[in-house]
Amino acid sequence: MEFVTQILRWIHFLAGITWIGLLYYFNFVQTPFFGETDPAVRSGAIQKLVPRALWWFRWGAMFTFLAGILMYLYEWVRQADVFFVSPYGVSITVGGVLGILMFLNVWLIIWPCQKVVIASAAQVAQGGQAIPEAAGRARRAALASRTNTLFSIPMLFFMGASRHYPSLVGQPSGNAVATLFIIVAILIAAIELNCLVGTQGATKKPLDSVSGTLWAGFLFWLVLILLFEIIL
Ligand code: HEM
Numbered sequence: 459m460e461f462v463t464q465i466l467r468w469i470h471f472l473a474g475i476t477w478i479g480l481l482y483y484f485n486f487v488q489t490p491f492f493g494e495t496d497p498a499v500r501s502g503a504i505q506k507l508v509p510r511a512l513w514w515f516r517w518g519a520m521f522t523f524l525a526g527i528l529m530y531l532y533e534w535v536r537q538a539d540v541f542f543v544s545p546y547g548v549s550i551t552v553g554g555v556l557g558i559l560m561f562l563n564v565w566l567i568i569w570p571c572q573k574v575v576i577a578s579a580a581q582v583a584q585g586g587q588a589i590p591e592a593a594g595r596a597r598r599a600a601l602a603s604r605t606n607t608l609f610s611i612p613m614l615f616f617m618g619a620s621r622h623y624p625s626l627v628g629q630p631s632g633n634a635v636a637t638l639f640i641i642v643a644i645l646i647a648a649i650e651l652n653c654l655v656g657t658q659g660a661t662k663k664p665l666d667s668v669s670g671t672l673w674a675g676f677l678f679w680l681v682l683i684l685l686f687e688i689i690l
Pocket residue numbers: 467470471474475477478522523525526527529530533550553554555556557558561614617618619620621622
């Protein structure tokens with residue numbers, strides 16, 4: 459079994475690097491470049507480059523998720539009663555929930571929206587009309603992508619903490635863990651809600667800029683760490 463879980467871990471790392479590497483490429487490199495470049499260059503890239511990058515991006519997300527959820531379920535079953543009061547169980551649940559939301563944002567928001575953006579660019583390149591909803595879909599995908607960048611910062615910390623930083627959690631009571639999970643769930647839900655309704659007029663600051671997104675990610679990490687320290 460140790461061999462099987464190590465293979466899963468290996469797949470998880472390889473797919474995770476692929477996914478998050480492309481997420482950072484989209485946010486830190488491609489979007490600023492698209493903002494500055496000529497429409498013709500942007501259109502060519504949307505038709506030929508973006509679909510390739512998105513293929514690796516969404517399947518990277520899929521394999522990261524599948525390997526991650528299998529490892530999670532395996533440990534849950536193995537540790538049974540003590541899982542949710544163990545340092546591993548508490549940290550990996552927080553990291554895993556963030557990762558699962560990021561995975562859902564990829565497959566349910568970013569990819570469906572980008573399909574419309576790509577189809578619209580292809581139609582315009584062939585002399586047709588742009589798809590009317592394409593601009594709105596592009597903004598929605600961008601906000602989900604920024605939200606994932608924000609989430610990735612604490613996500614990776616808690617994922618690594620699960621095996622390497624047990625003193626973050628110690629030996630908490632079931633009540634303390636339940637309190638922590640409820641507060642953390644409310645905070646995560648608020649950020650995800652901003653992602654879901656943000657393009658319909660609600661504020662999406664600080665996610666308007668890359669630097670704002672990074673600041674928000676590190677601030678969110680700090681809030682989570684303080685909650686761990688105070689509650690557990
Ligand atoms: C999509 C949802 C995700 C789930 C459900 C998940 C789940 C897990 C689980 C259960 C482990 C523990 C493995 C073990 O027992 O050793 C783990 C470890 C890890 N995960 Fe994830 N993960 C997810 C996403 C990600 C992403 C996007 C990354 C980014 C690259 C990532 C990076 C890592 C790393 C680096 C570790 C190793 C921790 C260590 O040092 O042992 N995970 N993940």
